[in-house]
Amino acid sequence: MKESLLSVGIDLGTTTTQMIVSRLYLENTASPFAVPRMEICDREILYQSEPYFTPLRSADTLDAPAIEQILRSEYEKAGISPSDVKTGAVIITGETARKENARQVLTALSDLAGSFVVATAGPALESVLAARGAGADCYAEEHGVHVLHFDIGGGTSNLALYGPEGELLDTGCLNVGGRLLKFDKNGTITYVSPVLQGCRVGEKATPESLAPLLETLVQALEEAAGLRPVTALLAHFITDKTVELPDAPLVFSFSGGVADLIGKEAVDWLRYGDLGVLLGAAIGRSRLCKDGYVLGQQTLRATVVGAGSYSTELSGSTVSCTGAEFPLQGLAAIRLRESEERADPEILSRAIQKKLELYGDAPVVLSMKGQHSPGYSEILRLAEGISMGLTTRPVVIALEQDMAKALGQALRCHMGKETPIVCLDGLHIPEGSFLDIAAPVMGGTAVPVVVKTLAFS
Amino acid sequence: MDKQELKTLVAQLLREMDTDAPTVQTATQELPDLTKLDLRQEYHVAEPADKDAFLRLKKKTPARLGLGRCGARYKTASMLRFRADHAAAQDSVFSLVPKDFYEKNDLPFVQTMCKDKDQYLTRPDLGRRFDEQAQAVIRQVCGQSPRVLLVIGDGLSSNAITANALDCAAAIRQGLKSFGIELGKSLFIQYARVGAMDHIGEITDAELICMLVGERPGLVTSESMSAYITYRPRPGIAESKRTVVSNIHRQGTPAVEAGAHIAELLKTMLEKKASGIDLR
Incomplete structure (x- = not known):
């Protein structure tokens, strides 16, 4: 039994807007004599758009009609229609996420792109998608x-740290990018990012005059990589946070538009009308590249490939979905602490109700760890606590441990057959993130989901 | 050296040996349990090139890799562990499911035509049939023409049954209830082969029978249980008509989750009136 899903990824970056179409192949990897185990076993990129410069109407607003037009024409070129698209993500990244109409444009695009193409933003997610699109996790x-991966784009550098088993350890984001300054053909500054001080629009710049600025940008990256003692400089460039480094040797890997320019000293510095060429050259000379480095399998396209191919996860393969209509979108995660999970039904239900108060009538997903190989009495206790406490409909629960089908059936007995219940496992949904759930695949055994953060600053 | 001198010397020697000799106390001290060690986290090759990388690989398999060796042979600890695991597997085959298990959990007891474990192991045919007395119990407990029957058989591992059967059966019962399917009382069968369900099918005219049965233990776990499910089982039915869900144990599919999966399978089989390869 093999199935596939058509997925799109759209990245609205500081510098470029891109789209890819990919196909995700799903397969049951368990033996025919065991409980099924569905996995995304392969990803194939079918179409890649040209990188477009992200259309702006002014320095602070995105040109929504122009962006929509790009999407329409690219769908036509790729030979797909929104109804073919089963999953995917539109991600708005770097400085573009700070534009005034970012949220509206993002929502409009995700509606246009397909019924289950989710809108996402947030530096942590961006870091993960770029690193996975570049293959940093596989390299580790x-x-x-x-591996400490740097996706260096126009507005930000997204950091992701992976451990030796390919596991994500931490993410970070710095305001270091190739498009913090823009120039005209003569090298006169036409745009200065709010994160920079000491440069003015209208000033004439040369590689020599920009050298001190480049030095500070590279120093900030070196400090984040543990190659220099941390100073106030790093704090100045941090967007949300930087990565906590392990006590182990690091391999540095790069993607993003600037990655292509590392070590390219001979390129005309004004070729892209921004800092990119000079920044790439400066990184090439820095401590980051002194002992060799890894260039991602994708560079300029890493984030969009991540959005298209790696944003969708598959739930565990024994799940329970009854009576709910899919897709379910924008479910806010409320997460139980382990002590609450293990408490008596009364305490458990009160803990849930208390968390629900924060969200009003918004749709929620109850997220928890669950237990490895629980006894049946555990299932009953959880079902009792949840059915008393969780008043939102549909009832949506996401667990890490393999127990969702048993819990779903127990809830059905408790809450009645008419109650829509979606109970999933194999998923880690942190507090404060959002969950989108597509219709079940593979004969109802598993469910594609996207876990996202939506952080607009 | 005269006789007296010799006597003194021997006595002295014996005294010295006595103080050097290990005291009786050490022998009664408990030895560490070999089988408690998690082999997936053990690596014993001397001077390894990359121990951590090997340990990462070991997480993916229960195979006994990276044990180190002495000359051409494995080490004493590896040999003892292998024999300990083998002994646990044999114990699981040869021991009986304790009386408490079925008496305290309201599982009426029946026995196949096997008289004891030895006969059970040597005469598979007798492990598939019941005598008149057992047939009467089956008739009384299961009634006539039930839709679904759930029975529990010891099979080749009593450990598998005591570890998993109750949680799994409870989840199956609850799952069926959530689908609106009532399940009657379950039986416990001693000396059970999978084919015993065929005779029960004949006796009761059941539409669908699910048997939870202990799997032949291996060296990884002695607690693995399977569910064999057959639509309209009758003696002589082809093995291809059975659906099996295997590897139900702590490290495999957890018992309750397997139970939930089996409940849904049972529902599908009742709808499609088929099991085994007919279900595809």
């Missing part, structure tokens, strides 16, 4: 090393 696992 194959070589058994710690």
Whole structure:
């Protein structure tokens, strides 16, 4: 039994807007004599758009009609229609996420792109998608090393740290990018990012005059990579946070538009009308590249490939979905602490109700760890607590441990057959994130989901 | 050296040996339990090139890799562990499911035509049939023409049954209830082969029978249980008509989750009136 899903990824970055179409192949990897185990076993990129410069109406607003037009024409070129698209993500990244109409444009695009193409933003997610699109996680696992990945785009550098088993350890984001300054053909500054001080629009710049600025940008990256003692400089450039480094040797890997320019000293510095060429050259000369480095399998396209191919996860393969209509979108995660999970039904239900008060009538997903190989009495206790406490409909629960089908059936007995219940496992949904759930696949055994953060600053 | 000198010397020697000799106390001290060690986290090759990488690989398999060796042979600890695991597997085959298990959990007891474990192991045919007395119990407990029957058989591992059967059966019962399917009383069968369900099918005219049965233990776990499910089982039915869900244990599919999966399978089989390859 093999199925596939058509997925799109759209990245509205600081510099470029891109789209890819990919196909995700799903397969049951368990033996025919065991409980099924569905996995995304392969990803194939079918179509990649040209990188467009992200259309702006002014320095602070996105040109929504122009962006929509790009999407329409690219769908036509790719030969797909929104109804073919089963999953995917539109991600708004870097400085573009700070534009005034970012949220509206994002929502409009995700509606236009397909019924289950989710709108996402947020530096942590961006870091993960870019690193996975570039293959940094696979590199770490194959070589058994710690990899610190830098996706250096126009507005931000997204950091993701992977451990030797390919596991995500931390993410971070710095305001270091190739498009913090823009120039005209003569090298006169036409745009200065709010994160920079000491440069003015209208000033004439040269590689020599920009050298001190580049030095500070590279220093900030070196400090984040543990190659220099941390100073106030790093704090100045941090967007939300930086990564906590392990006590182990690191391999540095790069993607993003600037990654292509690392070590390219001979390129005309005004070729892209921004800092990119000079920043790439400066990184190439820095401590980051002194002992060799890894260039991602994708560079300029890493984030969009991540959005298209790696944003969708598959739930565990024994799940319970009854009576709910899919897709379910924008469910806010309320997460139980382990002590609450293990408490008596009364306490458990009160803990749930208390968390629900924060969300009013908004749709929620109850997220928890669950237990490894629980006894039946555990299932009953959880079902009793949840059915008393969780008053939102549909009832949506996401667990990490393999127990969702049993819990779903127990809830059905408690809450009645008419109550729509979606109970999933194999998923880690942190507090404060959002969950989108598509219709079940593979004969109802598993469910594609996207876990996202929506952080607009 | 005269006789007296010799006597003194021997006595002295014996005294010295006595103080050097290990005291009786050490022998009664408990030895560490070999089988408690998690082999997936053990690596014993001397001077490894990359121990951590090997340990990462070991997480993916229960195979006994990276044990180190002495000359051409494995080490004493590896040999003892292998024999300990083998002994646990044999114990599981040869021991009986304790009386408490079925008496305290309201599982009426029946026995196949096997008289004891030895006969059970050597005469598979007798493990598939019931005598008149057992047939009467089956008739009384299961009634006539039930839709679904759930029975529990010891099979080749009593450990598998005591570890998993109750949680799994409770989840199956609850799952069926959530689908509006009532399940009657379950039986416990001693000396059960999978084919015993065929005779029960004949006796009761059941539409669908699910048997939870202990799997032949291996060296990884002695607690693995399977569910064999057959639509209209009758003696002589082809094995291809059975659906099996295997590997139900702590490290495999957890018992309750397997139970929930089995409940849904049972519902599908009742709808499609089929099991085994007919279900596809």
